[in-house]
Amino acid sequence: MTATALVALTATACSSGDSGSRVEGLCGPAADSAAGKSLREVLGTDDFTAEALTPDDRFAERFKQDLEEWGGGPNSTSPSFLCRFVPEDSKNHVLLGFAWSPADQPGKERARGGTVYDVSGATGTAVPLATELFAPCELGGELSGPSRKAVLRADATLTVDRGRDTDRQRETSELSFLYLMTREAAKVLGCENHPLADDPVVKPLTGSTP
Incomplete structure (x- = not known):
């Protein structure tokens, strides 16, 4: 994503303060929820600002429109950036976003040279500063056909200092967070197959050893 695009996004963001407690919806997971606890583990702090770059209803509307326009093409759609979480000082x-990707892409091609993980049945990939998660999201009505040709792709860009954590520890935490946030996004979208219902269990499939 270009610096210009990031400026355009953050210009419409709503800063929450107080550890994200004032942001509602997907970008404001409760501190005692699984997603909220996982977010704080990734950030390494309880003291952060949450920014909602797009309201939940607008995200769902735009994201379904993207799927309709995509219609089963060979390339992924452009990501819709939804949330940004910034530790204080x-x-x-x-940065969290979502896109649609073709359902027939094998996990190894998605990894872009990084590590491929199984996350409770979903495919996750990790490279330095970025993780992705792919999960089926079956929609109803006119989007039933297109949604079965695609998978929901969650993207997290991370520039958080995790101290002495190993790459495997860091990637496990980040993919668990991404899994939990994708589960909440699937609820907002109305995915009829209810993906990612189990707790996240992260298992490496390829790539570097710990």
């Missing part, structure tokens, strides 16, 4: 951040 830090230039680091976690």
